[in-house]
Amino acid sequence: MTSSIRRPATTADSAYEQLRSLIHRGELQPNERLVEADLAERLQVSRAVVRTALVRLGQDGVVVLTPHRGARVRMVTESEAVEIVQARAVLEALTARQAAVHATAREIAGLRRTLARMRRKLDENDLLGYSEGNAALHAGIIAASRHETAARLIAGLRGQMVRFQFRTILVPGRPPESLAEHTAIVEAIGARDADAAESTMRHHLRGVEHTLSRTTGAAARRRSRENQDQDQAEHQAETA
Template structure:
């Protein structure tokens, strides 16, 4: 316990400021507002999130560790650019971990979880029907997150979320590939069917096949 109560309060304020900057910049990267390669100017971040330069620097250090930010000599920090080859490697790692989580989810899911997963499928179907491809992309993420939450595999979840955060650029690009959302929907339906049936082996297989198709999509050049 600090001898000076005021010092303790200052430490808490500094920690809160660092967390605010960390959460804020991470959210902007995940949403695509901060694009790959974009410079992250400390003074701009200080003003936007209402924090000190020290808080910004600590937040950027944490995001560098997460693989979302990179330091460029003599130029400062920028949103890290992930190559297609690295994106494929990341998705291959996800395939193993998310396959495991899908199997665990099939074994653990309750009737309430079944209903929530089916509702998400219906929302995904409605987004495609409405031509809301970016909305579908968001629901795609929610579906994966829901299955991870049901699995309760905390170590796998933290690793997967860190890996997924590096693929924002490709997440949106895949959503815009002609025909990909419809194919993706069918893949998610098979995952949900296996989870609802309590078939762990089928759930793992369906998840791995889905991410194998994601890898195939990553290797497809974007439409001109």
């Protein structure tokens, strides 16, 4: 297991934060086994510190702890992913409202620069680069909101969405819709219009929810067809 962390964790708190970040970035994948010895070496801490951090991540619902089997990154189902987006819509609408009130001029300028980079990525058809900008824009809005409780809850929810983080932006027709929605959010925050910032963020995440629902439905239908084809092939083999 290669390490991308340069500074050693010194406490269970910092180990917890680093492990949660690795899961959020997708460096630790859903269903991946979390071996204490490997993680202790990677974070440069004791196995006891890792164990404590894993227990906290288990309480967050990010990690599954099984007696005598250890820990693994929790696999979020597709229906749960839709529910997570619904919950995020409420929390991030709050942060957008608060950002319209509390953001500094420098923070608003930073949001506009991020939005401009997202527009360039979309012009270049760099959808993964656009998605990274999307994450940076949301993070900037959350930071500008000064709402620590909402930020903490959103971080926990986003950490469970690694498996789905690029799915919606790859849907045909969705990227320009996404850019328009983000533009409306930034404009509302820049205008200090708290009501508009809240409503445009809700509208944006409602669009994410609907797109995700369509993709999960299509995936379910595809799996059903594959299972039917497999059953038919097995039946034909048995009767041949």
